[in-house]
Amino acid sequence: MENHYVPIMLNCSGRRCIVIGGGKVAERKIEALAGSGALLTIISPEVTENLLHMVHRGEAEWRKKPYLQGDLEGAFLVYAATDSPEVNEQVIAEAQQRNILVNRADAPSTGDFITPSSLRRGKLTIAVSASGASPGFAKQVMEQMRANYGEEYEIYLDFLQQFREVIQLEVEDRRDRKYLLDRVLEMDVLIQIREKRFHSWSQEEMVKWITVNREG
Numbered sequence: 001m002e003n004h005y006v007p008i009m010l011n012c013s014g015r016r017c018i019v020i021g022g023g024k025v026a027e028r029k030i031e032a033l034a035g036s037g038a039l040l041t042i043i044s045p046e047v048t049e050n051l052l053h054m055v056h057r058g059e060a061e062w063r064k065k066p067y068l069q070g071d072l073e074g075a076f077l078v079y080a081a082t083d084s085p086e087v088n089e090q091v092i093a094e095a096q097q098r099n100i101l102v103n104r105a106d107a108p109s110t111g112d113f114i115t116p117s118s119l120r121r122g123k124l125t126i127a128v129s130a131s132g133a134s135p136g137f138a139k140q141v142m143e144q145m146r147a148n149y150g151e152e153y154e155i156y157l158d159f160l161q162q163f164r165e166v167i168q169l170e171v172e173d174r175r176d177r178k179y180l181l182d183r184v185l186e187m188d189v190l191i192q193i194r195e196k197r198f199h200s201w202s203q204e205e206m207v208k209w210i211t212v213n214r215e216g
């Protein structure tokens, strides 16, 4: 059987992520990192207009120069996204020598990871990968996700998180906890949010709900 890629969710907060290249592909990689708390560096003689806006807003640092060996020092994650296979090859070699995880845009299987299509709704992240077989198809699947998972999920996930925290605080027994958490997922909160009749719950309301549903 062919080896498969392993999905993980990376904590990039406070970690240096470097993108080599400043074209359309580099822009997609940077956009996926934006908002993660990563310290972003772009190394490229030129960047797209959107990347330039991000640099002006202070969201990324731009080193206006071609890649040179040594540029990856201190990086947590690296993307080789230039239009030069030779340069991308050098980036891969330095990253591997330094044990830094690296993505290669033009010859993906020689890198350590590939980038899935992704969608965020607050704390909900949906990522779709076709293992490089067809990036266009991954994007197509994501369009279906986009249509099915609207903005309401941001509020919903916040509600679920708050409720779960209260249950963890109030309920000792693991089986009781699991029972209550399953009941929370059966509530019609999503519908209420969609119909704009959802009101956020206070801790007292949640504790009261726990008491009632525990007995039932």
Ligand SMILES: C[C@@]1(CC(=O)O)C2=NC(=C\c3[nH]c(c(CCC(=O)O)c3CC(=O)O)Cc3[nH]c(c(CC(=O)O)c3CCC(=O)O)/C=C3\N/C(=C\2)[C@@H](CCC(=O)O)[C@]3(C)CC(=O)O)/[C@H]1CCC(=O)O
Pocket: 025, 028, 029, 032, 103, 104, 105, 106, 107, 108, 113, 114, 115, 116, 117, 118, 128, 129, 130, 131, 132, 133, 134, 135, 136, 138, 139, 142
């Ligand atoms: C998901 C997405 C995220 C992102 O880019 O960050 C992404 N590609 C997207 C779009 C897209 N890319 C390409 C087309 C044109 C149609 C086509 O060629 O199919 C379209 C469609 C379009 O633009 O509409 C061309 C292309 N892509 C790769 C190669 C090189 C090769 O295959 O060897 C070539 C040929 C270059 C050439 O012609 O030389 C390689 C990769 N592209 C990946 C990711 C990784 C695997 C994803 C997975 O399956 O998990 C992987 C393996 C490596 C990586 O980049 O990490 C993003 C959608 C974002 C969204 O959802 O909107």
Ligand SMILES: NC(=O)c1ccc[n+]([C@@H]2O[C@H](COP(=O)([O-])OP(=O)(O)OC[C@H]3O[C@@H](n4cnc5c(N)ncnc54)[C@H](O)[C@@H]3O)[C@@H](O)[C@H]2O)c1
Pocket: 020, 021, 022, 023, 024, 025, 026, 043, 044, 045, 046, 047, 048, 065, 066, 067, 081, 082, 083, 084, 087, 104, 105, 106, 135
């Ligand atoms: N992974 C994907 O989704 C995907 C999609 C399309 C293309 N590709 C591949 O990715 C490559 C890049 O695509 P693109 O559309 O962003 O190209 P592009 O031409 O828009 O951008 C290339 C960028 O690389 C920079 N660059 C060139 N030499 C450099 C150097 N020595 N050091 C640092 N930066 C340098 C350029 O300034 C430019 O910003 C393509 O050649 C193609 O092989 C990958």
